[in-house]
Amino acid sequence: MKVIFAGTPDFAAAALKAIAEAGFDIPLVLTQPDRPKGRGMQLQASPVKQMAESLGLAVAQPASLRNEEALALLQAQNADVMVVAAYGLILPQAVLDIPKHGCLNIHASLLPRWRGAAPIQRAIEAGDAETGICIMQMDAGLDTGAVISEHHYPLKPDETSASAYQALTELGASAIVTDLQQLAKNGSLSAVAQTENNATYAQKLSKEEAKINWQEPAKIIERKIRAFNPAPAAWTVWQDAPLKIWQAKVVNQSGRAGEVLSFDAEGLVVACGEQALRITELQPAGSKRMNIAAFAAGRQIEAGSLL
CATH class of the missing domain: 3.10.25.10 (Formyl transferase, C-terminal domain)
Known part of the structure; x- marks a missing residue:
């Protein structure tokens, strides 16, 4: 089964490694363009690009997927499915329609709670007792697609975003491999539509909101x-x-x-x-x-x- 992979941070790199080690054919890896980083502002490859190169996989770094060149590149792979994990680019409907089985997203929350950019942080900030990983069939909305599988992770009283991130990175890598194996075996995956009445949005964090307001409890x-x-x-x-x-x-x-x-x-x-x-x-x-x-x-x- 051919799997295109799209992701950028180490959360995604762990999933890419797990998919490769499970024996799936990965003809193409998409990741964000190299960014300047550190005091010297030298261009640095994303963790996913570094992982892909260590695995000997082809890498593309388009600035956008909304052009004919990007679409042609994806269509040429003749992929069965595309896996997306913290990629950082919006996938237009034209991209979602290219793989035979569409695009699967690894999302770090129990959807529909905490759709959006910072689900781990918002779960801890809100005092949630648990969070987890959802494997979702992507649609044109923001984390609104039907859920294929969910995997729960209880949040400890002293849990930080750093510790939860590491745990969910491992959980996400394991979960996507299991679902891909099911897809390869059965030829399809069942999914359950999300309910809108329980949906919450995990807004991106800012330095300004991180300033402590001592008036709060x-x-x-x-x-x-x-x-x-x-x-x-x-x-x-x-x-x-x-x-x-x-x-x-x-x-x-x-x-x-x-x-x-x-x-x-x-x-x-x-x-x-x-x-x-x-x-x-x-x-x-x-x-x-x-x-x-x-x-x-x-x-x-x-x-x-x-x-």
Whole structure:
């Protein structure tokens, strides 16, 4: 069975590797064009391109799929199915119609909850008890296609987007291989249409929304800290500069919102709109991430001061 693959980040690269290792014929891999990265702003290939090249697979990096050249390239592959995972380009209907069995998407949520760009982060931010992977038959809408299979992942109380991302990367790779094997065996896949009444949208994250509002309850802020880890990272202002907050626990203390209640090698305790947070890992501007003991060495924040 011929499988075109389209994806860009390491979430997708893991799926590409799993599909290749399962023995499927992959005549073409699509990924985003190389982007400048790092201090030197050198062009860097995406994780999917790097994986494809290590597997000896043909790679194309069109800036758009809305042109005759891209359509002709895809049609020439005579593919049975196309697998899409965090590709980053919209697939027009003309592309969706090219493979014999259409296009399958690996989406990191339990659809129809958290359609869109940041499903893992929004699930953690909202306090969801679980998330997961859905393999979806793509249509022209935004993550609105019928669901072929869903795979649940319980979110731990201390779950960050980083840890959930890694778990769902592995789950997605396994799930798509299972469904492709079913397609190869049976010649078709059953799918269940999504219901619109439970749909939610996972909007892309911004640095501005990651700024901590100390007026919010501590439990809400704590979830945001975990949701925005590793990016864009929750932050506040200390000494007129951004201070990133990487880890904190809710504590049953109170004070003015943003007031420092105590500061020592055990934690920086800051009052919130309800209760308080004990911050145990942070990152001052121009420094690396550090635990609170390292931060406290040589630094002083007076109780009663405001962040």
